Amino acid sequence: MSITRQHLVDTYRARHLGTPVPPAPGTxxxxxxxxxxxxxxxxxxxxxxxxxxxxxxxxxxxxxRRPGPGCRPTG
Structure with missing residues (x-):
């Protein structure tokens, strides 16, 4: 079940039970x-x-960072 679906189920339950609705995911x-x-x-x-x-x-x-002694500049 995705986060959005779980939130919708929790919101539905909260409204039917008369409890506060949980905050939306990411709030x-x-x-x-x-x-x-x-x-x-x-x-x-x-x-x-x-x-x-x-x-x-x-x-x-x-x-x-400076190039180490083994590094040669390109170009």
């Missing part, structure tokens, strides 16, 4: 991602690591 995805990011920052702070900019710093390091 709280952005909130969940933000909470996960905050939790990871909290763990980094507890470990004594920087809490911000680690991803950008790693990407910048990766993009600015």
């Amino acid at each position: 709280h995805d952005v909130r969940a991602v933000r909470e996960l990011r905050e939790y990871r920052r909290f763990l980094a702070a507890l470990a004594g690591r920087p809490t911000r900019g680690r991803g950008r710093h790693a990407l910048r390091r990766w993009l600015r």
